[in-house]
Structure formats: structure tokens, C-alpha cells
Amino acid sequence: MPDAERAQSRERTLIHEMRQVLGRMEAALAMIRDSLVITTADGHILWCNQSFERLAASSKLQLLGRPMAATLPLDAQGQPLLPSDLRELGTSAVSSRTVLLSQEPLRALELEWHAFEADRSNPLIFWIRDITDQVSNENLKRRIDLAERLRTESEIRNTRLQEEQLTLAAKVVECPVTGLPNRRGLQRRMTEALAILKDQPGVISILFCDLNGFKEINDLYGHHVGDDLLVEIGQRLQSALRPGDMLSRLGGDEFVVLTRSTTVSSDPFRLARRLQRRLQMPWIVEDQAIRPSMSVGIASTDDPAMTPEELLRRADLAMYDAKASDALSISSYDTSIDTKVKHTIVLRRRVRQAIDNGELALVFQPIVNLHNGETVGQESLVRIHTPQAPVLSPDEFIPLAERTGMILPVGRWVISEALAHQRWLQDRDQPLLTSINVSPLQLKQEGFADWFLLQASHHGVDLCRTAVEVTEGMFIEQLEHTSHELGRLRSAGVQVYLDDFGTGFSSMSSLAELPIDAVKIDRSFIADFLIDPRKAKVLQSMIALAQDLSLTVIAEGIETESQHQGLLAMGCGLGQGYWFGRPEPAALGPSSSPDGPRARAANASDLAVQA
Amino acid sequence: MEATSSADSTPSIEELQRSDRPFVLVDHAGLVLAINQAFQEAYGWEEKDLLDQPLSMILPEAFQMSHHLGFSRFQATEFSTILAHPLRLKTACRDGSVCVSEHYIVAEKYGDNWLFGATLTPLPEGTQPDA
Numbered sequence: 001m002p003d004a005e006r007a008q009s010r011e012r013t014l015i016h017e018m019r020q021v022l023g024r025m026e027a028a029l030a031m032i033r034d035s036l037v038i039t040t041a042d043g044h045i046l047w048c049n050q051s052f053e054r055l056a057a058s059s060k061l062q063l064l065g066r067p068m069a070a071t072l073p074l075d076a077q078g079q080p081l082l083p084s085d086l087r088e089l090g091t092s093a094v095s096s097r098t099v100l101l102s103q104e105p106l107r108a109l110e111l112e113w114h115a116f117e118a119d120r121s122n123p124l125i126f127w128i129r130d131i132t133d134q135v136s137n138e139n140l141k142r143r144i145d146l147a148e149r150l151r152t153e154s155e156i157r158n159t160r161l162q163e164e165q166l167t168l169a170a171k172v173v174e175c176p177v178t179g180l181p182n183r184r185g186l187q188r189r190m191t192e193a194l195a196i197l198k199d200q201p202g203v204i205s206i207l208f209c210d211l212n213g214f215k216e217i218n219d220l221y222g223h224h225v226g227d228d229l230l231v232e233i234g235q236r237l238q239s240a241l242r243p244g245d246m247l248s249r250l251g252g253d254e255f256v257v258l259t260r261s262t263t264v265s266s267d268p269f270r271l272a273r274r275l276q277r278r279l280q281m282p283w284i285v286e287d288q289a290i291r292p293s294m295s296v297g298i299a300s301t302d303d304p305a306m307t308p309e310e311l312l313r314r315a316d317l318a319m320y321d322a323k324a325s326d327a328l329s330i331s332s333y334d335t336s337i338d339t340k341v342k343h344t345i346v347l348r349r350r351v352r353q354a355i356d357n358g359e360l361a362l363v364f365q366p367i368v369n370l371h372n373g374e375t376v377g378q379e380s381l382v383r384i385h386t387p388q389a390p391v392l393s394p395d396e397f398i399p400l401a402e403r404t405g406m407i408l409p410v411g412r413w414v415i416s417e418a419l420a421h422q423r424w425l426q427d428r429d430q431p432l433l434t435s436i437n438v439s440p441l442q443l444k445q446e447g448f449a450d451w452f453l454l455q456a457s458h459h460g461v462d463l464c465r466t467a468v469e470v471t472e473g474m475f476i477e478q479l480e481h482t483s484h485e486l487g488r489l490r491s492a493g494v495q496v497y498l499d500d501f502g503t504g505f506s507s508m509s510s511l512a513e514l515p516i517d518a519v520k521i522d523r524s525f526i527a528d529f530l531i532d533p534r535k536a537k538v539l540q541s542m543i544a545l546a547q548d549l550s551l552t553v554i555a556e557g558i559e560t561e562s563q564h565q566g567l568l569a570m571g572c573g574l575g576q577g578y579w580f581g582r583p584e585p586a587a588l589g590p591s592s593s594p595d596g597p598r599a600r601a602a603n604a605s606d607l608a609v610q611a
Numbered sequence: 612m613e614a615t616s617s618a619d620s621t622p623s624i625e626e627l628q629r630s631d632r633p634f635v636l637v638d639h640a641g642l643v644l645a646i647n648q649a650f651q652e653a654y655g656w657e658e659k660d661l662l663d664q665p666l667s668m669i670l671p672e673a674f675q676m677s678h679h680l681g682f683s684r685f686q687a688t689e690f691s692t693i694l695a696h697p698l699r700l701k702t703a704c705r706d707g708s709v710c711v712s713e714h715y716i717v718a719e720k721y722g723d724n725w726l727f728g729a730t731l732t733p734l735p736e737g738t739q740p741d742a
Contacts, residue, residue: 015640016686023687026680038676046676061700061740065673 035128041121043068043086055128068126076100081111086124089113098131108135175249177227178234186248186256190308193260197304205268205300207257208315209237209275210323212293214253225285232283233292240278245271255294256315272296272330295322295329317341324403348404351397354384355409361385362417363583367435367554367576370568377433379469379576380418381583382410402439411442415452419459419466421586426462435467435497440474444481449488456494463493467517471499475514486515497554502542512549519546523557526577530566543570621695621717624728632730633712637666639724641682653733655705671701671709685718686725694718699740702731711738 029036035052039045045063053060056071063071069082081099082089089095096112110129115122175182181189193204211233218226230249237255238247246258257275261267276296282289297319299311314333320341322331331337354360360382367377384392401407415436422434442448456463468489474482486496498511501519511519521542529536546553555567558577567575628634633650637643643661651657654669661668666682667675685691694716702712716729 012640019640019683019686021683021687022680023683023685026684027688030684040673044673046673047680060677061698064677065671065701 033130035126037068037126037128039068039086039124039126041087041115041123043082043084043124045071046123052128073101076102081109086113089124100135106136106139107132175251178231178249180234180238180255181246181248183248183250186246186250186258186312187308189246189248189258190311193258194301194304194306194308194311196260197302201262201302203261203263203300203302204306204311205259205261205298206311206315207259207268207272207275208297208299208312208319209255209257209272209294210297210319211253211255212295212323212329217290221285229283229285229290229292233279236278236281237275240271240274242271256312268298268300269330269332272298273328276329293329295319295331297322297331297333299333320344324399344400347392347396347400348406350386350389350392351384351401351404351406351410354386354392355406355413357386359384359386360410360413360417361585362414362421363585364421364434365576365583366581367433367574368580370555370564370573370575373580375432375581376574377435377467379435379583380414380421380437382414383583402441405441407439407441408445411439416455416459419456419461422461422465423459424586426460426465431465433465433467433495435469435495437469437499440471440477443470443474443485444478449485449492452489452494453492464495466493467495467497469497469499469520470516472501472503475510483515490515490517500556502538511545511551516551518552518554520554520556521572523577526555526557526563526567527559530562536566540570543572547571624717624719624726627715627717627728627730630730632732634728634730635661635666635669637727637729639686639726641666641679643668644726650731653731654702654710657705660705669703671703674701691718699734699738701740702733710734710736711740 030050032049033051035055036049037045037052038047045066045068048056048060048063053063055073056063058071067084068086069080069084072081075081096110098108098110101107101109108131110131112127112129114125114127116125174180174185190204190206196202197204214226214229217229230253233255234247234249237257241247241257242259244260248256248258250256257271259268259271276294279292279294282291284290297315297317299314299318301311314337317337318331318333321337322329324344325331361384363381363383364378365381366375367379368375381394382398383394384397386392398407401410415438418434418436425432425434438448445451452468453463456466468486470482470486490496495517496515497518497520498514498516499520500522502522502525519542521539525535525539525542529539543553552574553572555563555572555575556577558564558567558575558579560579563577564575564579624636628636628647631649633653634645634647635643635650636645642663643666646656646658646661656669667678670678681691681693693714696715698714698716699711700714701709702714703709711734713732713734714729715732716727718725718727720726
């Protein structure tokens with residue numbers, strides 16, 4: 001083969017190989033997702049891959065020779081992505097730009113172009129990427145960042161607001177309702193007063209005043225009436241103070257007086273009495289007269305090292321003691337009050353535990369015919385039997401249960417158990433009547449009588465063999481409601497006993513108006529009538545009056561044969577007491593014989609329970 | 612050697628060559644092997660201008676790169692979207708003008724090498740190339 005032919009053959013082979021390589025490259029570039037375009041220096045398309053055909057929505061044959069800018073979609077603002085003459089893009093070798101094609105749905109491209117500087121015709125190669133996903137993620141991230149920043153800013157703003165509120169609150173020393181100094185104002189004044197004690201010896205006293213029954217007034221008449229009453233009380237208390245005394249309202253129904261004297265004296269007590277008297281004048285609301293009352297706890301100190309908090313705590317404890325103690329409702333702090341309060345807390349816990357753990361138990365004390373000693377009935381009484389714990393005296397836990405409202409669950413349990421016991425007696429043909437104590441709080445409950453009758457029906461009890469024992473106080477507080485509820489019970493056959501007769505405030509003349517069947521003469525008359533002729537006369541009168549009114553008379557607390565005989569001589573037919581039998585658990589059965597020895601083990605704390 | 616046509620139902624290169632339309636024959640390297648008289652009359656090119664020259668000479672500049680790459684891709688993949696159906700494409704004339712013609716291209720393989728034959732029919736002025 002001549003050299004020329006050989007050279008030509010080599011060239012053809014080389015061209016063939018080059019075409020193979022170029023063809024593979026072109027096929028590969030057709031497959032990639034990014035768009036590739038080669039243009040002339042001014043932007044006319046010389047070549048593009050399939051991805052660009054899709055982007056431009058045209059075939060390659062349509063695109064070749066056209067200005068690239070004209071083949072691209074417009075951006076989100078309707079502007080061309082590239083200038084029509086790409087020489088305006090500048091002379092840098094590599095450049096790029098990101099363009100937004102649309103907001104909704106989001107679509108974005110990144111354009112990058114290179115100039116073939118070695119080529120004299122200066123063609124450009126474009127690389128176009130769809131970065132929608134990337135932008136979406138970035139957009140999402142930006143939104144999250146924005147939300148996070150807003151949240152942080154909001155938190156900072158809230159914290160600042162809270163701080164400002166606290167700062168503002170710290171400046172507020174007045175109660176908005178009464179205009180009196182509030183707790184903060186009081187503490188400030190107490191701090192000042194205690195500080196003065198360092199230079200000027202004297203006594204600082206705190207009178208902690210708590211209104212009685214204020215919640216009921218609020219509930220009954222609404223908070224606007226309650227607020228008016230607080231203003232009125234503030235004015236009344238203020239008018240009873242001496243110059244230099246300070247009245248404040250801690251909140252709710254609590255008022256506090258700060259007073260200073262030169263020596264430890266009875267001044268604070270007298271001031272407390274004066275405040276109580278000033279308070280108790282009737283206040284008319286909605287044609288009803290309210291007679292406000294309050295309990296007062298007093299704490300005094302001459303020690304400048306005493307903290308306001310401690311002095312206030314002591315007065316508060318004394319007030320707590322006053323509420324639970326005497327009729328005056330005034331108590332001065334001493335160290336025993338701390339002990340008493342702790343004891344009360346323990347007691348309350350034990351009563352609650354007894355209710356929850358089923359540690360309540362009933363005992364029954366016989367009521368006998370004084371003429372023949374025959375048991376005709378029995379009074380049911382509640383006890384708490386906590387294993388491995390000291391016995392709780394009913395004297396302790398019943399008043400506490402009354403004060404705290406725990407008497408309601410206790411009372412419901414007592415009624416249910418007593419009725420069950422009555423059914424037990426009926427089933428054994430024992431013709432005894434069971435009496436059940438009902439507390440004032442229980443009787444105040446709407447529908448009490450209906451609930452009682454439902455329980456009796458549930459147990460299948462003959463209602464003529466049941467009685468409820470109530471006290472005079474219930475008629476004084478709510479005569480109409482009490483009479484209505486008891487009337488419902490009586491009309492169903494339940495008897496009503498007036499308990500502790502003689503100790504209440506009702507007059508003998510009002511006895512005729514009460515819906516009752518029997519009176520139970522209080523043990524205090526029975527204990528003394530043999531040695532106190534005046535009590536004997538009163539007792540005789542009570543028995544005679546009750547009999548004149550056709551009421552049954554039952555004497556309580558008979559502990560001796562002499563008392564038994566004395567009552568018989570006065571015409572009293574029924575009685576109960578340790579002389580005839582102590583309260584015993586039901587399993588022992590009711591006693592039917594007046595065997596005196598049990599009377600010698602009398603326990604004065606075994607009171608009838610106001611269940 | 613028996614030729615392998617790009618599509619059985621399509622006319623052969625020989626049949627195209629026998630027609631009276633402008634015809635061009637190209638080898639596997641893209642070099643012009645022959646043109647007929649009708650081609651010379653229609654586009655002004657003479658055999659001495661084109662024989663052994665790249666076919667891209669009769670293509671407008673903007674199409675040349677794409678032609679080379681597409682031609683090469685067929686060599687490598689033996690797959691084409693332009694064969695055996697009429698295409699309206701721009702053609703460069705000897706005088707530098709460009710006109711739109713209907714191209715009909717077929718490919719036949721002889722041994723390892725492809726041979727391409729095409730008829731080109733000039734279309735009236737103003738005719739748009741294929742979309």
C-alpha cells in the first residue's frame with residue numbers, strides 16, 4: 001500500500017475511533033438530568049442535550065441556531081433568564097446565577113456557564129440544574145429558623161413582661177377592692193415597726209381577723225355583694241382603730257391590724273373585742289340583714305429580731321385556734337397553739353384515713369323503760385378503730401369532722417350502717433327502735449330526707465322503728481328548711497328526737513312548734529338534779545312541759561340508781577346512760593338488764609355523735 | 612456483501628440514488644462519496660467542492676456541531692431518530708445562502724461500516740424547517 005493511501009487509511013481509522021468516542025459521550029450527556037447547552041459567543045445554540053430539550057419544550061432541530069435566551073422560560077417576575085446577547089454576561093470564565101421560575105409551586109434553576117477561551121469563536125457551555133428540592137429544603141429550613149427565632153423572641157418578650165408585671169406588682173401595696181394596704185403593704189409596715197423596737201422598746205401586736213361565713217355570703221349573693229361587704233367591713237374596722245394602728249387586707253376574708261403599745265398589756269384583746277362589736281352591726285343586702293362576725297388571732301412581740309413572717313404566722317395560728325374554740329372567737333398566740341395546730345392536722349389526717357380505710361365502727365347504747373328496765377331502743381354512735389393507733393375520742397374527732405365537712409361522708413356511713421343494723425334486729429324479731437344522730441351540716445343538704453328514706457327502703461327497714469336525733473341549733477339556724485326535711489321523715493314514720501334538750505337557746509314556748517316526737521334531756525341536768533334543787537325544778541318543769549305537749553321524754557346520762565329513781569319519781573319514763581349500758585358493738589347485742597356495774601366504768605367522753 | 616438497511620420497509624440507498632432528486636452519498640466517517648447532477652444543480656455545489664469533504668459543509672454553521680455529535684452517536688449506538696423519514700432541514704448552498712429542504716436519509720451497513728444516502732428536495736422559500 002502506497003504511503004499516501006496508508007496515511008489516508010490511518011486518518012479514517014482515527015476519525016472512526018474519534019466518532020465512536022464522541023458518540024458515546026453524546027449519548028451519555030443525553031442521559032443526565034442537568035441541562036447542557038453549547039452556544040456561540042453571542043448565545044445561538046450549537047448543541048444541547050435531551051434535558052434541555054425538555055426544559056425548553058422544543059426539539060433539538062428547533063433549537064439549533066436559535067438564541068438560547070429566547071428558548072428558556074421566563075422567571076417568576078416574567079423576566080428573561082438570560083440576556084438575548086450572551087456577551088452581556090461578561091467575560092469571566094465561570095459564572096452562575098440562581099433563578100426562581102415560580103413561587104407556587106416552587107421551582108428554581110441554577111445556571112452556570114463557562115467560556116471556551118481557547119476557541120477563537122468563544123463558544124459558551126451552559127449547565128442548568130433544577131434546584132427546586134434544594135431550595136424547598138432551604139426554604140423550609142428558613143421557615144423553621146424564622147419560627148424558632150419568633151418563638152425565642154416571644155419567650156424573651158414574655159419573660160420581660162412577667163418581670164415587668166412582678167416589678168409592677170411589687171409596687172402595688174393596696175388592695176384594689178377595699179383600698180387598704182395589702183399583704184406587701186403590711187409586711188413593709190411590720191418591718192418598719194419591728195425596726196423601731198430596736199430604738200424604742202415596746203410591743204408590736206398583730207390581730208389576724210377572719211370573717212365567719214363569708215364564703216356563704218359570696219355563694220348566696222354573688223361576688224359583687226361579697227366585695228361590697230368587704231368594703232363595708234374595712235370601713236367598720238377602720239373606724240374602731242386608734243391613731244397609729246394600721247388595717248390591711250391580706251386577701252379573701254382576712255383582715256390584719258398592726259398595733260403598737262408601750263408595754264405588754266391587754267390592749268390587743270380589748271381592741272379585738274372592739275373590732276368584733278363594731279363589725280356585728282347588721283348589714284342589709286337584698287332586704288336581708290347580715291350580721292357579720294369574725295374570729296381574731298393575736299400575736300405580740302417585743303423582740304426586734306422577730307420576722308414579720310413569723311409574727312404573722314403566729315397570729316394566723318391563733319386565729320385558727322380562735323375559730324375552733326370559745327364563743328368570743330378571740331385567741332392569743334402561745335407556744336401551746338403550735339402544738340394544738342399540729343395535733344389538729346394529725347387528727348384530720350386520721351379521720352380522713354379512717355373514712356378511706358373503713359376504720360369507722362358503730363356502737364349502740366340502750367334506751368330503757370325506767371319503770372321496768374326493759375330495753376326499748378338504742379342510740380347508734382360512731383367510733384374510729386384504727387389498728388395500732390391510740391383510740392380517738394369522739395369529743396375530738398366529731399367537732400373536727402363538723403368543721404371540715406368530713407362529717408358528711410361519716411354521717412352517710414352511719415345512717416347506712418345503722419339502718420342495716422335495724423334490719424338485722426327486725427329479722428330477729430327484736431322490737432327495738434334505732435335512733436341515728438344527724439349533723440346540722442347533713443340536714444342542710446338539699447334532699448336529705450329523700451336520701452334517708454331511699455336508704456331505709458334499700459335496707460328494707462320498718463320506718464316506725466327508726467328515729468333521727470337533731471339539736472335545737474338546727475331549728476334556730478334554718479327553721480323552715482329543717483322543719484320541711486324533718487316533716488318529710490315524720491310523715492314517712494320516722495320519729496324525731498330533740499337531742500341535748502335544755503342546752504340550746506330555744507324557749508320552752510317554742511317547743512310546741514317544733515316537728516318532734518321526743519325530747520332527750522341533756523346529761524348536765526341529770527348529773528346535778530339530785531344535789532341542785534334549782535336544776536331539779538327546771539328538770540321537773542321540762543318533763544312536765546314535754547308531757548303536756550304529748551312528747552316522749554328520754555333522760556340522758558343516767559349513771560346511778562338514785563338518778564334512775566329520781567327521774568321515775570318526776571314522771572320520766574325512758575332513759576339511757578351507763579347505769580343501764582355502755583355503748584357496745586353490735587355483735588354484743590343490746591343490753592336488756594339494768595345491771596349497774598357497767599355504770600361504774602363510765603366514760604364521760606362517750607358522747608352521742610352528731611352524725 | 613449484503614447490505615443491512617436501517618429499516619426493512621425503507622427504500623435502499625440504491626433506490627434513492629436512482630431517483631431524479633438531488634442525492635448525496637456519505638461514508639461512515641461522514642465524508643461525501645458522491646453527489647448527483649440534480650444535487651449540483653439545486654445547491655450549486657460541484658463534485659470537486661464536496662467529494663472527500665465532510666458532509667457538514669452543506670449544513671449551516673449552527674447545525675454542524677450537532678451533526679458531528681449526532682453522526683458520531685449513531686456510529687457508537689447505531690440508534691437514530693432522523694433516519695428513514697422526511698425531515699425539513701436547512702441546507703447550505705454553494706453561494707452561502709441557506710434554504711429549507713426535505714431530507715430523506717437512509718443508512719446501510721456493509722461489514723463494519725455504515726453508508727448513508729440521502730435525497731434532498733428544495734422547498735419553496737419561506738418554508739419552515741421541522742419542529
